[in-house]
Amino acid sequence: MSIEQDIKQEKFVSEHQKAAINILYTGSWLYNINSGFLKKYGITPEQFNVLRILRGQHPKAMMLAQITCRMIDKSSNATRLVEKLRQKGMVKREICEGNRRQVDISITDKGLALLKKLDADGPGIMETLKHISKADAMELNRILDKLRG
Amino acid sequence: MSIEQDIKQEKFVSEHQKAAINILYTGSWLYNINSGFLKKYGITPEQFNVLRILRGQHPKAMMLAQITCRMIDKSSNATRLVEKLRQKGMVKREICEGNRRQVDISITDKGLALLKKLDADGPGIMETLKHISKADAMELNRILDKLRG
DNA sequence: ATATAATAGTTGTAAATACAACAATTGTAT
DNA sequence: ATACAATTGTTGTATTTACAACTATTATAT
Numbered sequence: 001m002s003i004e005q006d007i008k009q010e011k012f013v014s015e016h017q018k019a020a021i022n023i024l025y026t027g028s029w030l031y032n033i034n035s036g037f038l039k040k041y042g043i044t045p046e047q048f049n050v051l052r053i054l055r056g057q058h059p060k061a062m063m064l065a066q067i068t069c070r071m072i073d074k075s076s077n078a079t080r081l082v083e084k085l086r087q088k089g090m091v092k093r094e095i096c097e098g099n100r101r102q103v104d105i106s107i108t109d110k111g112l113a114l115l116k117k118l119d120a121d122g123p124g125i126m127e128t129l130k131h132i133s134k135a136d137a138m139e140l141n142r143i144l145d146k147l148r149g
Numbered sequence: 150m151s152i153e154q155d156i157k158q159e160k161f162v163s164e165h166q167k168a169a170i171n172i173l174y175t176g177s178w179l180y181n182i183n184s185g186f187l188k189k190y191g192i193t194p195e196q197f198n199v200l201r202i203l204r205g206q207h208p209k210a211m212m213l214a215q216i217t218c219r220m221i222d223k224s225s226n227a228t229r230l231v232e233k234l235r236q237k238g239m240v241k242r243e244i245c246e247g248n249r250r251q252v253d254i255s256i257t258d259k260g261l262a263l264l265k266k267l268d269a270d271g272p273g274i275m276e277t278l279k280h281i282s283k284a285d286a287m288e289l290n291r292i293l294d295k296l297r298g
Numbered sequence: 299a300t301a302t303a304a305t306a307g308t309t310g311t312a313a314a315t316a317c318a319a320c321a322a323t324t325g326t327a328t
Numbered sequence: 329a330t331a332c333a334a335t336t337g338t339t340g341t342a343t344t345t346a347c348a349a350c351t352a353t354t355a356t357a358t
């Protein structure tokens with residue numbers, strides 16, 4: 001579906017402007033699909049992201065700042081995100097004894113189990129991208145990486 | 150900058166998964182830049198988007214549903230967005246006499262003046278995309294459009 | 299006519315975000 | 329030792345979002 005049809009705008013100032021709007025629009029579109037998919041599991045995309053980050057380091061713990069800098073959306077508040085996940089029993093939080101300013105956060109078995117269930121539930125968000133070929137996906141990654149300078 | 154570096158993740162399940170994350174990440178990145186740029190003018194990206202939509206139809210009025218379906222982020226609440234813009238004197242709201250369920254919304258001179266100032270302030274958000282060529286921008290648009298099916 | 303359905307928008311409310319101010323702890327320089 | 333700065337997180341608060349329930353108006357069917 002062309003972006004022109006999706007937002008009913010026929011003309012753009014330039015290909016660059018159109019690309020900027022297309023990225024914002026597609027990002028929002030993908031976010032909403034992902035959000036709907038995760039709703040069945042009782043977590044938000046941001047929480048899911050944090051769990052995946054923690055799984056990547058499992059069984060090691062991570063400090064908050066480390067999590068934040070790996071997050072897709074840097075503007076969400078990691079303190080509160082982690083607290084939500086702790087309430088659900090998905091992560092563990094401990095003051096670091098070596099440096100009492102920092103907090104060691106790690107994923108629990110329950111968190112790992114949730115991610116496993118999600119993995120097993122099939123393609124999830126990737127199903128959404130089935131319309132493009134692997135070559136297109138690579139090309140997309142190349143251009144987006146270049147774009148961010 | 151590669152997405153691997155940006156979110157410190159070395160491996161992805163597939164090019165498709167990497168592309169999905171790249172879109173979400175780049176969308177959020179672009180949104181934040183845009184948001185910061187617009188802050189000087191006292192409006193949010195969503196409000197800016199509504200103003201641009203209204204300018205596209207000026208001097209004709211639009212009804213709320215029409216605005217909503219052209220918005221980049223369909224999930225923001227057009228009623229409240231328009232009310233914010235009305236409080237700032239950027240748009241006008243009138244109950245439609247022909248069909249009293251609907252509301253006619255149009256951009257005011259003040260709203261047009263703000264957009265003009267923004268246009269004049271230079272490339273704005275597009276400056277951000279300067280790293281890619283026009284050919285890349287076109288390729289990006291092609292792939293994103295295809296991706297959304 | 300009347301009831302029912304469809305359209306167009308509004309509003310209530312819990313949760314999340316943005317942003318800045320605020321601890322608490324550790325490191326560094328005199 | 330003491331003061332000052334840097335690091336690491338937390339919290340306050342206004343704004344925004346998500347989502348559903350709601351009102352008002354118009355259209356359709358019996």
